[in-house]
Amino acid sequence: MTAEEERNVEILREGYRLWHESRAESSDYWMKLMADDVHWRSLGGGAAGSEFTRECSGKPLVQKYFEEMGSQWEMLGYDANEFIAQGDRVVMLGACRWRHRKTGKVVDSPKADVLRMRDGKLVDFMEFYDTAQAIAATT
Template identity: 45%
Template sequence: MTTESDNIALLKDAYAQWVDGRGTDCACWMNVIAEDASLASLAEGSPEMPFTARRNGKAEIMSYLEGLMRDWDMVSHAMDEFIAQGDRVVVIGRVAWRNKATGKVVDTPKVDVWRIRDGKAVDYVEFYDTARSLDAARP
């Protein structure tokens, strides 16, 4: 069993690696998620952002990340508030991404909700401004 501070440390390290790699290296996430992890995104696989469909298992989550990296470039990523209670960690911040096809930038508040089991992430849900994100993906 891990403690709340262990869970925060796990995620702080992963976010730091993600930012250091400018959103182009998925190893930081693959190292923290469990084989049976799930991922949900507010865009829910919309036509403008199909990679955001619900994902179950490491291979499907990797597919989400590949779609993100294929379609978007990280402009800024500051997830700087970590709140833990029990097996949950909520991460609050602000991110900006540039859509590669349109050149449009979306700058949005972001909240990530994680559930950790035995030192691995088993559930992840991301909240962000979907209207702005979908608009940035539209030509």
């Protein structure tokens, strides 16, 4: 791994650690890590019951993503198990567990995030998880 790849992995590893420890109560680290023109996407794609997962660009809209997610879901755990880096891209492989605040249903899903960094800042994010299970938990 190059020095830049190692630096990107360490920056992101810290973000995932803090995310897990705060149980999604604080997105501060992630917001500080993002470039102003960040592009944020989710496999959920704004599906009914998970509208916050719609594609967005810019820090204010990503902040809204975090706020809406937190109002609907309670994090039970988030494990960032493996990081794979190549050039400006890092892939995180792990798992997450969330409880829907309205229905009480729990989602336990594998998780993969593909992130692109530029000069130590997050510029692109795409998340993959069990969307069928997440959507089913909202009703």
